[in-house]
Amino acid sequence: MSDPGNDHSDQDDLAKRKAKLEQALAKIKDDQAKARAPEGNDFGSNYSKAFRLASEFVGGVLVGAVLGWGIDRLLGTSPIGLIVLLILGFAAGVLGMARASRVDDDAAPK
Incomplete structure (x- = not known):
């Protein structure tokens, strides 16, 4: 049978991995939004x-x-x-x- 302590450890590990992935995705989305946003001064453009x-x-x-x-x-x-x-x-x-x-x-x- 499964060990109740081990299930809790797996869930904590999955939660940490999920949080890490969400942070990475948020960073990528921010970088893409900054790349698409017009600059404050596009006089040259x-x-x-x-x-x-x-x-x-x-x-x-x-x-x-x-x-x-x-x-x-x-x-x-x-x-x-x-x-x-x-x-x-x-x-x-x-x-x-x-x-x-x-x-x-x-x-x-x-």
Whole structure:
């Protein structure tokens, strides 16, 4: 048969192991929560997002303008290529900004 003193010792041992596991899990959950929580000062992160959005827009407009100017020089159609591709570059820049901001919003922790 089982020894009543031994059962009590096993229960104490199990209770100690359970408490130890609960402490370890609580520490892991705290570490994960700290990793997901936004920092108090994300100026650098916000600055990088703004710079990325601005570069998406400016890049689209500049590429459109350069391509339009180049086509005008090659074909001799003075302002037409520049105007059309500048407008397309503007649209591409706005679309790029929209995509970049959507990607940033999806990646943000909730």
